Amino acid sequence: MSRPKRSLAAVVAGVAVLSLVTAVPATAQSATGAPAAQKCSDEPQDLPVHEFTDHRELGGELERIERVSGGVVDVDEIGRSNRGREIWSARAGSGPKAVLLTSEIHGNEKTGTDALLRLLRFVGTSDSPKAERWRDELTIVAIPKMNPDAAELDRRGNDMTWDDVVQRYPQLADAEPAWNYYTGELQGDDYSQRPGFDINRDYNPDLSYEPKAADFPGTSADTGWYLSPETRAVRDVYIGLEEEFGTVDTYVDLHHQGACYVMPDDPDRFVTMSISGKFVDDPAQTPGYEEYADEYDLDYAKQLNVAAYNALQGKANKNPLFGNITLYPQDINLPGTGLGSFALNGSGAVLFEVRGQTQTLGQKYREQLVRTVYTGLDGILSSVASGQVDNLDPAVYDAIPPRGPSIGDRARTVAEP
Secondary structure (H helix, E strand, O other), rough: OOOOOOHHHHHHHOOOOOOOOHHHHOOOOOOOOOEEEOEEOOOOOOOOOOOOOOHHHHHHHHHHHHOOOOOOOEEEEEEEEOOOEOOOOOOOOOOOEEEEEEEEOOOOHHHHHHHHHHHHHHHOOOOHHHHHHHHHHHHEEEEEEOOOOHHHHHHOOOOOOHHHHHHHOHHHOOOOOOOEEOOOOOEEOOOOOOEEEEEHOOOOOOOOOOOHHHHHOOOOOOOOOOOOOHHHHHHHHHHHHHHOOOEEEEEEEEEEEEEOOOEOOEEEEEOOEEEEOOOOOOOOHHHOHHHHHHOOOHHHHHOOOOHHHHHHHHOOOOOOHHHHHEEEOOOOOOOOOOHHHHHHHOOEEEEEEEEOHHHHHOOOOHHHHHHHHHHHHHHHHHHHOOOHHOOHHHHHHHHEEEOOOEOOOOOOOOOOO
């Protein structure tokens, strides 16, 4: 049976609302007090997403935050998407440690953008000791909705054809299209008429890399090419921060995963979020990557993840869903991701993967998931600003529960993150 295709009109208008089979009666509770998991599906559906911030709203809200903060938050256009939409950065603080935060590299993974807006409102307008410490000790640069074309289409891939690529890079005229070029059906979306790329495989740890025909089509285990204007915009911000600070201390990328993963010790509890600091094999032991070995710092990435984990566990008594945090699978080697490439350049890298993309959950649980992301970011920023991150034991990271199995009635259709 062919996969059902999602109607863009239904997604944008928020009509034809379908009830997701993960709905649980209010009285159903696990032993922890969190809602008990019941039947779950990763089947793509037409679900509303209008409560999430769209591109037009993002531009207006960033302008408002810059204005009401009196310039404490400085908003800049850092580039344009392949279809000409603005990509913005928002910078706050004047501290010696640079922290880069990105969201919505996949356009159907939207909670991170709303969490970043909340964070920018706080750091830009609060006179609390926490906000003052963040501004004094950190320079925070957020790039919300870095893939705006995909976000407006509510899909994983951007809106870019191979012909667009060749027009930008004529040296690729005879090259085979990249392996991460989507032209078929994926997650309920039909790319045959509007192809695109998974741009989270478009990064390269060589920040000066230019596309070469001999490097195509590549594989998931290879580096990317900076084909898309979206990844080039983020790379250029990263280079600028390196030039200013020497090293980008921390990089956090905000994602979503499947809707139906459960805790490893309790199939009645859905995973709220998985986290990770490991994205590439040890460069010291990997041929061709030895030049990055001195900068790569997995222990620091683990400490940053522990800071996020501790912040969420600290609030689990009041909100049990904050306790359902697991470790993302560690057996991955993805140097073509932003996390992999920037980790190889010396940044402590952190992945957040909250529950469910829009084709499985829509905007259901939006507030809970946004609060989860925000709480984790709060833990990281507070720990880095205070210096307490250096006192955290990386071994705690290895003891975080691994992500349990998916109980979904449909197999996953795309690699994560």
